[in-house]
Amino acid sequence: MSALELTLRRTVMAPLYLDIISPDNLSGKRWREIGDYIVWEGNRKVKLRSLFKIEGEAEANLQDTLIEIVGDMSRARRIGYRMSGGVIRVRGHGGLYVGESMRGGRIIVDGDAGPWLGANMAGGTIEVSGSAGDHVAAASLGTDKGMTGGTIIVKGDSGSQTGAWMHSGLIRVSGSSGMFPGAHMRGGTIHIIGDCSGRAGANMRGGKIVLSGKLPTVLPSFTFEDIRSQTRVDKDNVEGPFYVFSGDNNEGGDGRLFIKKASNPQLKWCEKFLEV
Amino acid sequence: MSREIAILNGTVFDPTNRIFGERMDIFVKDGKIVGSASSKAQRIDASGKVVMPGGVDIHSHIAxxxxxxxxxxxxxxxxxxxxxxxxxxxxxxxxxxxxxxxxGYRYAKMGYTTVFEPATPPLKTRHTHEELDSTPIIDKGCFPLFGNNWFVMEYLRDGKVEECATYVAWMLKALKGYAIKIVDPGGVEVWGWGKFLRHLDEKVTHFNVTPREIIRGLCKVNRLLNLPHPIHVHTNNLGNPGNYTTTIETMDTVRDMANGSKPIVHITHVQFTGFSGSSWLNLGSGAPEIAEYVNKHGHVSVDLGQIIFGDTTTMTADGPFQYFLHMLTDNKWVNMDVEVETGSGIVPFQYKRSNYVNAIQWGIGLELALLIKDPWRVFMTTDHPNGGPFTYYPRVIAWLMSRKARERTLSKINRTARRRLTLPSIDREYTLEEIATITRAAPARSLGLKNKGHFGLGADADIAVYDINPSDMDVLRRKPAKLRRAFGQACYTIKNGAVVVRDGKILKSPFGRTFYVESQTKPEIESNLLRSIETRFRDYYTVGIENYQINESYLRYPAKVRCEAEI
Incomplete structure (x- = not known):
């Protein structure tokens, strides 16, 4: 698989709209043609070749297309927008809206990703070696359907509202998470291995949130159900034991919160309900 | 420097002056239509094209x-x-x-040059004017809401019609409003107390007045003030099955006040109030009955409120209806109570072809347009954005002009709805002069805008040129997409004597005028009124009367329409 390599020529200060950069748009295109593509840099239109040194070639077959982006893309937006196949690797930070509305393929970000990572995502895989911002896999503002499929793996921390309005799919965060993971969640699974700042599953109606780290408190609109020794996340067994809560009762929801017992001694009070 | 334009060899449609597709030249000088132009005039070749007055939209929530x-x-x-x-x-x-x-740009691109915002809560009219002032190109105006106003209901309960008229005249002057808008008379106030009004003769809680008395009272007020536009009524029971009877009752309640053939009541977005049946399951079209009433009675005019399949945002001062829609769809909702005056609600909505109710609604709008014989009393609107965005007007025009366009959509809608609608059996196809009537001449006449909607000498030079060859109408009716394109993208839009759009592109964007009405009542009556409402303002409002009024200097380009009050 030969790679199309885009190396950033200069420091970018203004927001950069790179929704053109996806295997769907670039596969089978010659570098000269790619260099002529016009993108917005702030309020100016610029040619792609003025921003990037373009080397290599994109495979004609979408699934074999590999795009490597080298440089700090933290000002960029929408890399991999609506992509359905192939691979994008960002050797640096990823910027905002990485993989928005993505339908298939794979995105690998070696650095951090900004907010709205995989927003409205429907399929494919995103792996981030660093941390991600707020609204990972969330629904765009105003809409009520976030992630509907695919997998997001964040090896660092994630911000608030991770998986908000999520309907299906998997999010795995190795570090800690901000407030409101799984807010308004309807389905799918979120696994946060580190600590969570709180309000997990607010307004959730379905789906599953597994918290292996510490959660300050469970929202009062959740009902304690049981203690389980382990639970399943995708194909893996995660060892517990876990306190299991259901809710959010304010929404008549049937979501499940799995909170690791060992990390959360402050929730010991709920064990008395099992003795009755 | 005088600005002169000569539009040469166009096929002109000017229903007001009984010009129906004649090949002629139109001349413009200093923003007005004139009889001839000098050789220095900018020449526009309109041969093989249709020339109409600029479009006038009587009901569009734009600000x-x-x-x-x-x-x-x-x-x-x-x-x-x-x-x-x-x-x-x-x-x-x-x-x-x-x-x-x-x-502003999108209206101009379609050849529209005048648009009226049909519902502004009086307290928030300053905001409405601020938004209208930042809407370019088009001329505009707004209708303040009076149907649930506490002062109005108190005056009418006590039978003080003249005092009510003085109050309405002062309000229109103070707010720079253009006409009396009535939304769900009494119903919004009653809903504030957790109840619903179902009949015109039910009493409004705490006010002891009925919707019928409010409508009749404000109709009398309208006549006393000689306002240019009749009362603009959004009837009770909007959106409920069987509500067409309420609509006909509302029209009939002012029948005895009719004076000649001039309409004295305008029923707006009549599609939403044209449902027959007793439940959502047997919902049907009440359009034939409404059309029959309108055909027989000259005191009524209506606008369509045609729905367009797709995503839109519904917004109305009819708070109860929006609450119902929110409960029905589970969509997000904004609800607002405006102190003393009215309420409002906003809910996003999606009209679906496959949905039985939506398909029936689509049919009702078109049936009304096609069954009402007099195009001077039915105006084309989508009640933007309630039925659909105004940018879909070309689609509505295509449905009206082409039976084939209707059949294409009919073939895709809910089957049960298709069976129950009268629409498939209607053969009528609108002609270009009828389209010119329902989209510009008739709304302009209904609004009392003497210089709009026609090409008479001295009229405002608001002109739209469309790339339609009238001799090809038979072909166009078979290819409605071409009709849609032509009406969606005017070749030229001329506003106030300046070419603002050419081939669908904005060339310049001057700001239009804001029309408002001043119906001067006798000074002593007005000063008495002011003394009495000053106390009431202190009692009821959280704002002072001084801050309530909007000065003329607050508007960018105010255009006063004077009328003589009879009191």
């Missing part, structure tokens, strides 16, 4: 606090429709609730 709340409620509406800045235009967003600049 005001609820429109802005709708914009805030729906970021997703804007993301899908972004307008990029150009040398002649501001950037902006659509879709169903476009930003102010985009609203």
């Amino acid at each position: 005001g606090s609820k429109v802005n709340s709708g914009r805030l409620l729906r970021p997703e509406d804007h993301r899908k429709d972004v307008e990029v800045k150009t040398p002649t235009t501001h950037s902006g967003v659509g879709y169903s609730i476009p930003s102010t600049y985009t609203t």
Whole structure:
């Protein structure tokens, strides 16, 4: 698989709209043609070749297309927008809206990703070696359907509202998470291995949130159900034991919160309900 | 320097002056229609094209606090429709609730030059004017809401019609409003107390007045003040099965006040109040009955409120209906109570072809347009954005002009609805002069705008040129997409004597005027009124009367329409 390599020529200060950069748009295109593509840099239109040194070639077959982006893309937006196949690797930070509305393929970000990572995502895989911002896999503002499929793996921390309005799919965060993971969640699974700042599953109606780290408190609109020794996340067994809560009762929801017992001694009070 | 334009060899449609597709030249000088132009005039070759007066939209929610709340409620509406800045235009967003600049541009691109915002809560009219002032190109105006106003209901309960008229005249002057708008008379107030009004003769809680008395009272007020536009009524029971009877009752309640053949009541977005049946399961079209009434009675005019299948945002001062819609759809909802005056609600909505009720609604609008014989009393609207965005007007025109366009859509709608509608059996196809009537001449006449909607000498030079060859009408009716394109993108739009659009592109964007009415009552009556309402303002309002009024200097280009009050 030969790679199309885009190396950033200069420091970018203004927001950069790179929704053109996806295997769907670039596969089978010659570098000269790619260099002529016009993108917005702030309020100016610029040619792609003025921003990037373009080397290599994109495979004609979408699934074999590999795009490597080298440089700090933290000002960029929408890399991999609506992509359905192939691979994008960002050797640096990823910027905002990485993989928005993505339908298939794979995105690998070696650095951090900004907010709205995989927003409205429907399929494919995103792996981030660093941390991600707020609204990972969330629904765009105003809409009520976030992630509907695919997998997001964040090896660092994630911000608030991770998986908000999520309907299906998997999010795995190795570090800690901000407030409101799984807010308004309807389905799918979120696994946060580190600590969570709180309000997990607010307004959730379905789906599953597994918290292996510490959660300050469970929202009062959740009902304690049981203690389980382990639970399943995708194909893996995660060892517990876990306190299991259901809710959010304010929404008549049937979501499940799995909170690791060992990390959360402050929730010991709920064990008395099992003795009755 | 005088600005002269000569539009040569166009096929002109000017129903007001009984010009129906004649090949002639139109001359413009200093923003007015004139009889001839000098050789220095800018020449526009309109041969093989249709020339009509600029479009007039009588009912389109384009500005005001609820429109802005709708914009805030729906970021997703804007993301899908972004307008990029150009040398002649501001950037902006659509879709169903476009930003102010985009609203002006999009109307102008369709050849529309005058638009009226039909529902502004009096307390928030300052905001409405601010938004209207930042809407370019088009001339505009707004109708303040009176149907649930406490002062109005108190006056009418006590039978003080003249005092009520003085109050309404003062309000229109103070707010720079254009006509009396009545939304769900009494119903919004009653809903504030957790109840619903179902009949015209039910009493409004605490006010002891009925919707019938409010409508009749304000109709008398309208006549006493000699306002240019009749009362603009959104009837009770909107959106309920079987509500067509309420609509006919509302029209009939003012029948005895009719004076000659001039309409004295305008029933707006009549599609939403044209449901027959007793439940959602047996919902049907009440359009034939309403059309029959309108055909027999000259005191009524209506506008369609045609729905367009797709995504939109519903917004109305009819708070109860919006609450119902929110409960029905589980969509997000904004509700607002405006002290003393009215309420409002906003709910996003999606009209679906496959949905039985939506398909029936689509049929009702078109049936009304096709069954009402007099095009001077039925105006084309989508009740933007309630039925659909105004940018879909070309589609409505195509449905009206082409039976084939209707059949195509009919073949895709809910089957049960298709069986129950009368629409498939209607053969009528609108002609170009009828389209010119329902989209410009008739609304302009209904609004009492003497210089709009026609090409008489001295009329405002608001002109639209469309790329339609009238001799090809038979071909166009078979290819409705071409009709849609032609009406969606005017070859030229001329506003106030300046070419603002050429081939669908904005060339310049001057600001239009804001029309408002001043019906001067006798000074002593007005000063008595002011003394009495000053106390009431202190009792009821959280704002002072001084801050309530809007000075003329607050408007960018005010255009006063004077009328003589009989009191």
